[in-house]
């Protein structure tokens with residue numbers, strides 16, 4: 001049997017990984033400035049993470065959601081405390097798309113409405129509702145066509161306010177648009193969505209699948225954007241107390257499991273559950289919970305949220321001074337570098353000549369920098385030196 005060929009692949013075969021590095025089958029070492037698409041949060045093969053999952057597997061790996069699994073409660077408790085949402089409820093599933101699918105369905109169950117507002121350049125996943133709310137026609141199959149989705153201009157407060165809100169069950173927005181090219185919602189826009197939703201009886205869904213889990217320098221990007229006080233303790237507890245701007249639903253995946261497939265839907269206490277309304281076979285299994293608990297422990301113990309801000313600011317300051325860079329957008333370690341030219345050649349040079357992995361985006365001039373949150377300044381410098389050199393040699397032709 002052949003693999004179904006859906007991905008363009010780099011010609012490298014990683015067989016080992018540690019921290020911010022990967023090694024291929026020939027022993028070549030690669031610096032990971034992409035984190036396997038923002039998934040690697042606490043670093044590859046973190047010893048505590050490996051130990052926690054291995055020990056769990058020795059005990060029990062799986063049973064269905066028909067029995068009590070206290071690890072799920074431990075995970076919900078730790079996630080609530082670290083994220084600043086201790087009073088929210090957690091539904092566990094397996095992937096980002098599935099988290100958004102459940103979030104949208106839950107919103108509709110809750111208020112019995114069916115239209116969804118999403119924004120241009122959004123990416124919410126590939127399952128039917130998630131993909132319908134994704135602004136990319138090329139990944140919509142005819143069966144995904146859904147007349148209930150309205151796309152509005154990102155960061156356009158007036159366009160939102162012009163919507164009459166009839167029958168809108170939810171407004172869904174990324175904490176920071178990732179695939180769309182690292183576009184940050186303004187504080188004003190998030191506040192406008194919050195009040196529009198409250199006014200129209202719609203739910204506000206924050207897709208923090210890429211931007212969450214400390215990547216932005218707060219647990220969630222919307223907290224970084226909406227933070228009222230500078231230098232506030234991290235995380236502010238309970239975050240909602242700050243001015244009532246909290247979303248009704250928040251979705252998480254990627255960094256949550258550091259590579260183990262696990263995702264979650266954080267649900268406001270106002271939304272009441274009913275048996276049978278959501279469900280999953282694998283969601284919340286013992287191994288996924290062990291992985292997700294280990295991730296939260298490491299984020300907390302190694303102060304990775306604060307570290308993201310420090311190294312992120314360091315990287316962004318340095319990169320902004322590079323000559324051929326048009327714009328640097330980002331928060332913490334979610335960074336988009338928009339170049340004067342398409343980024344593909346630069347990324348290929350970084351990979352082939354310097355063995356550094358970076359990410360692309362739907363904006364062809366934008367490179368995404370999404371390293372593990374454990375990246376050191378020394379590793380950041382290795383990237384900066386290589387990037388500077390590649391920009392110099394690729395953008396300015398030799399005399």
Ligand SMILES: Cc1ncc(COP(=O)(O)O)c(C=O)c1O
Pocket residue numbers: 095096097098100123124125126174178179207208209210211253254
């Ligand atoms: C913001 C956002 N939402 C949802 C998803 C979908 O996640 P998954 O690929 O785990 O289904 C992604 C994946 O890139 C994403 O970046």
